[in-house]
Amino acid sequence: MFKNFFYIFFLITPTKLLGNEPKDWQLGFQKSASKSMSDIVWFHDYMLLPIITAITAFVLFLLLYVCVRYRASRNRIASTTSHNTMIEVIWTLVPCLILIVMAVPSFKVLYSQDEIPKADVTIKAIGYQWYWGYEYPDENIIFDSYMIADKDLKENQPRLLTVDNEVYVPVNKVVKVMITANDVLHAWALPSFGVKRDAVPGRINETWFKAERTGTFYGQCSELCGIKHAFMPITVNVVTEDEYNKWLEEAKVKFAKDEIKNNIKIVKRIKDIR
Numbered sequence: 001m002f003k004n005f006f007y008i009f010f011l012i013t014p015t016k017l018l019g020n021e022p023k024d025w026q027l028g029f030q031k032s033a034s035k036s037m038s039d040i041v042w043f044h045d046y047m048l049l050p051i052i053t054a055i056t057a058f059v060l061f062l063l064l065y066v067c068v069r070y071r072a073s074r075n076r077i078a079s080t081t082s083h084n085t086m087i088e089v090i091w092t093l094v095p096c097l098i099l100i101v102m103a104v105p106s107f108k109v110l111y112s113q114d115e116i117p118k119a120d121v122t123i124k125a126i127g128y129q130w131y132w133g134y135e136y137p138d139e140n141i142i143f144d145s146y147m148i149a150d151k152d153l154k155e156n157q158p159r160l161l162t163v164d165n166e167v168y169v170p171v172n173k174v175v176k177v178m179i180t181a182n183d184v185l186h187a188w189a190l191p192s193f194g195v196k197r198d199a200v201p202g203r204i205n206e207t208w209f210k211a212e213r214t215g216t217f218y219g220q221c222s223e224l225c226g227i228k229h230a231f232m233p234i235t236v237n238v239v240t241e242d243e244y245n246k247w248l249e250e251a252k253v254k255f256a257k258d259e260i261k262n263n264i265k266i267v268k269r270i271k272d273i274r
C-alpha cells in the first residue's frame, strides 16, 4: 500500500524535487544541473505541456459535444453538410501558428547547445563494447570506466549506474566533450546536463555543458549498441576547483597516457620474446 502511494508521489512530483539519477516510476526529467537542461525543462514544462493539455482537452470537449448534441435519437434526419470554408481555414491556420510559436524557443535552445563556448576543460569520451573510455587530451590522462557489478556495490551506490573510474569536472566551468566510438554506435548522455550525442566510429561529435552545482551525476549509453548496452553507465563527479586540481594530480600519475603506452609496449615485447 505504502509503495503505491510512493509511486503516485513520484508520478506527480515536479521535476525540481527529483534527483541526479533516475527514480522508480519517475515521469518527469531529472533535476537540472546546467542552463542547457533548465532551458529544456522550461520548454517542456511551460510550453509543450500546456499546449498538449489544451489541445487534448479541446478535442475531448469537441468529441463529447458531438456525441451528445448530434446523437441519433435527437437527429432523426441526418444532416447533409459536407463543407465549411471558414472552419477549414481555421483548422489549417491555427496548427501552423502553434508550430511557429513553438519553433522560436525551440530553436533558441537548440542553437545554445550547438554553439560551444571557449572550453575550460576538454574531455574525450570513447564508446567501446561495452564500457566508456575517457581521455583528458590537455592533461595526458587516459582511463577506462567499467560498471560495478551488483555484488560489488557499496552502500548508496546506485545499481547499473556506478562505475569504477568516474569522470571529474570542475563546477561552473565550460566542459567540452568530444564523443566518438571504437566499434559500433553508442551515445553519451547525461540527463541532468541536458547532454546527449551519438558516438560514431571514425567521427568526432562535440557537445558541452557547464555544471551549476557539485554532486555525482549519472547517465547511460543511449544508443542500442549490443548485448551489454544497458551495462555501460556514465558517472560524472562535479567538484570544486580545488578538489578537481587534487584529482588531476593523482590522475596524472594513475592514468598517465605515456605510462599506459609504455606498458602496452612492454607487454608486446614480452609476448615477442616468448
Ligand SMILES: [Cu+2]
Residues within 6 Å of the ligand: 127, 185, 186, 187, 221, 222, 223, 224, 225, 226, 229, 232
Ligand atoms: Cu553503447
